[in-house]
Every structure is written in structure tokens, then in C-alpha cells.
Amino acid sequence: MYLKKIIWGIVLLGLVAMAAFAYFVYSSVFVSNTGFNNEEAHVYIATGSRFSDVIDELRPLIDNPITFEAVANRKGYPANIKPGHFIITKGMNNNDIVNTLRSKNIPIKVKFNNQERLENLAGQIANQIEADSISLLEAMRDTTFLKDTGFNEHTALGMYIPNTYEFYWNTSAEGFRNRLRTEYNAFWTEERLQKAKAINLTKDQVLSLAAIVQKETAKVEERPRVAGVYINRLKTGMLLQADPTVIYAKKRAEKDFDQIIKRVLYVDLEIDSPYNTYKYPGVPPGPIAMPDITSIDGVLNYEKHDYYYFVADVTNFGYHKFAKTYAQHNVNKAEYVRWVNANGVNR
Incomplete structure (x- = not known):
């Protein structure tokens, strides 16, 4: 009788242990382990991260790091950590979370x-992908890359056409640069190349002129007309x-790109720089900013007209008054100067 009690006791203990183990497995693997209120959370795993780094990244987002670690170890995740951007949805269990981190690197939208x-x-x-600004700048300025692709220190900026692109968050600096080179080549279709040839401009010159147009007017619909003025002058x-x-x-x-200049003075026109188009003919050696697509196409599809001059229209802010003759331009300019002086715009 005493032996039976011992046996039954051992059996009961075993059943309890098995039940406890089954519950632990069930709660570890199949029960939700997310601890955030939003529908989803974004996780960024840096290149070279250790498992402890992943745990630190997840700690604010999960209820039980211990059960997550157990499942992750069971699935061999610590030996196969992948960098990238991952999305964890509300209600995910540990198994789902590990599977997501192993294979679902989600691209992000990068814009500039x-x-x-x-x-x-x-x-x-650098504020949008893993690569830091120093490595990005080094990749962009790499002399071998510039030489191989036909760019130089003046024209390099033109390779980066403002838009929204899809990238993996863990894209390297070189990967970003190379991808934008591919996008640049795709942008210059045969149609655009023929239009550049028709106005006797190289791709670099189109970009340099487009950058000026970009700076001259924020009104997209006015850009072909402004471009037409400069094409007329070049011709x-x-x-x-x-x-x-x-x-x-x-x-x-002055090595100061933070200064804000609202008014160009006569003394500024004497600055000896190849970028100063009051002293040097033709387009500058490189773009003074990254022109967007509307400015580039504004040059390639410039408006054909007889205007040679324009000045800001103080009766319709954001737009310009155009003139065919210097005499008419002086009338328009006098109106602008009166407005500038009356409003105290000195620099």
C-alpha cells in the first residue's frame, strides 16, 4: 500500500511537471508577447548586433524578454542575426517575432x-538609413568612383536627383551611392538625352542650368519660362x-553656407568665382543645388519666347515679370527696388 502511494505520488508529480512544461512551452511560443498599444512597432537591428543588443532593442516592446530569449535560442536565432528594419504587429507571439526578425527585412522610403x-x-x-554622414560623404566624394563615372567635385551633386526611393535601412554608404547612380542613368532616357542635345547642352550643363531655375522660382509652372530666358541668353x-x-x-x-542672403549687392557681383555668372559666361561648372525633376524637365522643355529679362513681381508674390527689352526690364526692376527699399530688405 505504501509503495502504491509513492508510485502514484511520482506519477502525479510527473503529470504536474509535464503540465507545467507544456504550459511554459505554450505561453512561450504561442501566447502574445507584445507590450505596445499601437498596431505595429518598428525595430531597427544594426549591422554587427549581438543577441544582447537585439534584446535591448526589443525590451520596451515585449512583455516577457525571458520567454522570447528561450524561443530565440531554441530556433537558433542568436547565431543568425540579420540587420535591418522589421515590423512587429500587435499580438505577435515569440515564434512570430523570431521569424519576422530572421527573414522580413522591410524596405523604407528615403527622400531628400x-x-x-x-x-x-x-x-x-544619415537620418534615414543606418550609414552615418561621414561614411556617406566619403563614398560620394570617392575620387575613384567619380573618375569611373565621369563626375568631378563640381558636378558630383548632380548625380543625386531629389525624389522618394525605396531602400533597405541597413544599406551601406556605397550601396546608397551606387543605387543613386543607377537611378541617375535610368532618369536620362533617350528622349531626355535628345532634348539636351537639341539645345546643345551636356547632361551636367542641363543640371547646372536647372539648379539656377530651381533657385529662381518655386512655382513649378513658371520654370519652363524662366528656363527659356536663360536659353535665349545662351543662344x-x-x-x-x-x-x-x-x-x-x-x-x-566665405565657406559659410548657413548665411541667409535675401538681396545681392553690387559688390557681390565682383566675386571672382566660376560660379558667378555676372563675370563668367555660360553655365557654372556644377549645380548650385540639386535641381528636382520639374526644374530639369523645365530646362529640357523650356518655353520658346522672346523674353531676355525677368524680376520678382511684387504684385503677385512668388511669380516674376518678364521683359523682352532692357528698357521694359528697367521699369519692372525699378518697381521691385522701390518695394525692397520700402520693406527694409538690405541683405
Whole structure:
């Protein structure tokens, strides 16, 4: 009788242990282990991360790190950590979370706008992907890459056409640069190349002129007309005399791209720089900013007209008054100067 009790006791203990183990397995693998209120959470695993780094990244997002670690170890995840951007949805269990981190690196949308320098572009991109600004700038300035692709220190900025692109978050600096080179090549279709040839401009020159147009007007619908003014000047051998190039030349000469210049002074027109189109003929040696697609196509599809001059329209802000003759331009300019002086715009 006593032996039977011992046996039954051992059996009961075993059943309890098995039940406890089954419950632990069930709760570890199949029960939700998310601890956030939103529908989803974004996880970023850096290149070279250890399992402890992953746990630290997940800790604010999961209820029970211990059960997650147990399942992850069971599935061999610590030996096969993948960097990237992953999305965990509310209600996921540990098994789902591990499977997501192992194989579901989700691309992100990377966008950038009209930056004046590669330094600014590198900083903007570094806020969106894993690569830091220093490595990005080094990749963009790499002399071997520039030589192999036909760019130089002046034209390199033109390779980066502002838009929204899909990238994996863990894309390297070189990977980002190379992808934008591919996008640049795809942008220059045969149709665009033929249009550039028709106005006797290279791709680099189109980009340099488009950057001026970009700076001159924020109104997309006005860009072909502004481009037409500069094309007319180029065709007749006139200097472009574009104020944005003087502003850029001043910033470049003074190594201060943070300064805000609202008014170009006569003394600025004497700055000796190949970017100063009041002193040097033709388009500048490189873009003074990254022109967007509307500005580039504004040059390639410029409006054919007889205008050679334009000045800001103080009766319709954001737009310009165009003139065919210098005499008419002086009338328009006098109106603008009166407005500038009356509003105290000195610099």
C-alpha cells in the first residue's frame, strides 16, 4: 500500500511537471508577447548586433524578454542575426517575432530635397538609413568612383536627383551611392538625352542650368519660362547674370553656407568665382543645388519666347515679370527696388 502511494505520488508529480512544461512551452511560443498599444512597432537591428543588443532593442516592446530569449535560442536565432528594419504587429507571439526578425527585412522610403552641398545631402540621408554622414560623404566624394563615372567635385551633386526611393535601412554608404547612380542613368532616357542635345547642352550643363531655375522660382509652372530666358541668353552669347549663382559664389568663397542672403549687392557681383555668372559666361561648372525633376524637365522643355529679362513681381508674390527689352526690364526692376527699399530688405 505504501509503495502504491509513492508510485502514484511520482506519477502525479510527473503529470504536474509535464503540465507545467507544456504550459511554459505554450505561453512561450504561442501566447502574445507584445507590450505596445499601437498596431505595429518598428525595430531597427544594426549591422554587427549581438543577441544582447537585439534584446535591448526589443525590451520596451515585449512583455516577457525571458520567454522570447528561450524561443530565440531554441530556433537558433542568436547565431543568425540579420540587420535591418522589421515590423512587429500587435499580438505577435515569440515564434512570430523570431521569424519576422530572421527573414522580413522591410524596405523604407528615403527622400531628400534640394540640398546645396554633398555635406547637406549626407546629413539628410544619415537620418534615414543606418550609414552615418561621414561614411556617406566619403563614398560620394570617392575620387575613384567619380573618375569611373565621369563626375568631378563640381558636378558630383548632380548625380543625386531629389525624389522618394525605396531602400533597405541597413544599406551601406556605397550601396546608397551606387543605387543613386543607377537611378541617375535610368532618369536620362533617350528622349531626355535628345532634348539636351537639341539645345546643345551636356547632361551636367542641363543640371547646372536647372539648379539656377530651381533657385529662381518655386512655382513649378513658371520654370519652363524662366528656363527659356536663360536659353535665349545662351543662344545670343549673353551672360546668364543669375543672382542665385552670386549668392552661391559668396557662400562658397566665405565657406559659410548657413548665411541667409535675401538681396545681392553690387559688390557681390565682383566675386571672382566660376560660379558667378555676372563675370563668367555660360553655365557654372556644377549645380548650385540639386535641381528636382520639374526644374530639369523645365530646362529640357523650356518655353520658346522672346523674353531676355525677368524680376520678382511684387504684385503677385512668388511669380516674376518678364521683359523682352532692357528698357521694359528697367521699369519692372525699378518697381521691385522701390518695394525692397520700402520693406527694409538690405541683405
